[in-house]
Amino acid sequence: MSKPVILTGIRANNDLHIGNYFGAMLPMIDMAKRRSDEYDIHMFIPDLHSFTAPIDHSQLQASIMNNARVYVAAGLPLDNPSIHLYRQSYVPAHSELTVLLNNFVGMGEMERMTQYKDKSARLSNDRVSVGLFDYPVLMASDILLYNAKYIPVGDDQTQHLEITRDIAERMNGRFGELFTVPEPVAKQHEFFGKEQGLRIKDLADPSKKMSKSDETGKGVIFLSDSPDEARKKIMSATTDDKASVNYDKENQPGISNIIDILALLRGVTPAEVAAEYQGMDRYGDFKKIVADEMAQFLTDFQSRLASLNDAAILTKLEESERAMNEVANTTLRRVQKAIGLRS
Numbered sequence: 001m002s003k004p005v006i007l008t009g010i011r012a013n014n015d016l017h018i019g020n021y022f023g024a025m026l027p028m029i030d031m032a033k034r035r036s037d038e039y040d041i042h043m044f045i046p047d048l049h050s051f052t053a054p055i056d057h058s059q060l061q062a063s064i065m066n067n068a069r070v071y072v073a074a075g076l077p078l079d080n081p082s083i084h085l086y087r088q089s090y091v092p093a094h095s096e097l098t099v100l101l102n103n104f105v106g107m108g109e110m111e112r113m114t115q116y117k118d119k120s121a122r123l124s125n126d127r128v129s130v131g132l133f134d135y136p137v138l139m140a141s142d143i144l145l146y147n148a149k150y151i152p153v154g155d156d157q158t159q160h161l162e163i164t165r166d167i168a169e170r171m172n173g174r175f176g177e178l179f180t181v182p183e184p185v186a187k188q189h190e191f192f193g194k195e196q197g198l199r200i201k202d203l204a205d206p207s208k209k210m211s212k213s214d215e216t217g218k219g220v221i222f223l224s225d226s227p228d229e230a231r232k233k234i235m236s237a238t239t240d241d242k243a244s245v246n247y248d249k250e251n252q253p254g255i256s257n258i259i260d261i262l263a264l265l266r267g268v269t270p271a272e273v274a275a276e277y278q279g280m281d282r283y284g285d286f287k288k289i290v291a292d293e294m295a296q297f298l299t300d301f302q303s304r305l306a307s308l309n310d311a312a313i314l315t316k317l318e319e320s321e322r323a324m325n326e327v328a329n330t331t332l333r334r335v336q337k338a339i340g341l342r343s
Helices: 017-036 045-050 057-072 093-104 107-111 114-121 130-144 156-177 185-192 227-234 253-266 271-277 282-307 310-339
Strands: 005-009 040-045 084-085 148-150
Touching: 005 017, 005 130, 017 040, 017 057, 017 084, 017 253, 040 057, 040 130, 045 130, 057 084, 057 107, 057 282, 057 310, 084 310, 093 130, 093 156, 093 310, 107 114, 114 130, 114 156, 148 185, 156 185, 156 310, 227 282, 253 271, 253 282
Parallel strands: 005 040, 005 148, 040 084
Antiparallel strands: none
């Protein structure tokens, strides 16, 4: 592949929610369609990352395929040869390169990773896996195997991108030019735009982002929720006692979050929504407007999802995986030769 590479993925386990859809998937699919003439676009399903926390293994295969189906229902074209949709575990070089790179990464570097510290603090010691500890090295392999320059990163992934750059520069310095070093975080934000989509907050607790790891699900609208379930969650959303619809994230985070959601549903800016409903004094009336539009969105989206041609999606996955194996194995072979495993 001669074009520079953009790479992104969304983890397979757990149900996807509207924050994943509007905040990550739609912006990336739009970017892929706009930039595929200049770049090879890798939209991969990082199924090996699914094991970094306890999961229901009986549901993983369905979750993996659901990720692919959601990408397509969201508008990812299957007929564009520059857009690649593949499952991480179907390219064994991801695993093998991780094993090799582990020997060139320090324990201290991994222990300093904020995500590891945060996630391990929520688990008992016997449930903190080596996979969770080693997650950044697997992520580095995901990136370095394909010479990816651009990777959209949120604030919670910036450390992982920087350790990827450190690993690439370290290996290049010792063994020659093995890897393309991805661009630093500042240039990633410049390339993609700092805000790659509004970050939707939890409906029950607008101080935190909407997360698919939320155990109660009360503040999260999943793409699989029925329209009625979504209505109830919006109507129950936390607001405040000011009785005035205003876009003020500091003083009115709950109602501002609902404005954000309506803006995403309509494809307009929050400022436009805020201007239309400025000062409306009945939160219930405003919530009903948003609940109705969310219900219609889910009805339409779930109809598209149900009508997909699964055979065509599987064909795209298999075609991409054949191409990705060629690229990844070339990189892996280069590393193996450099470190003395191959002649």
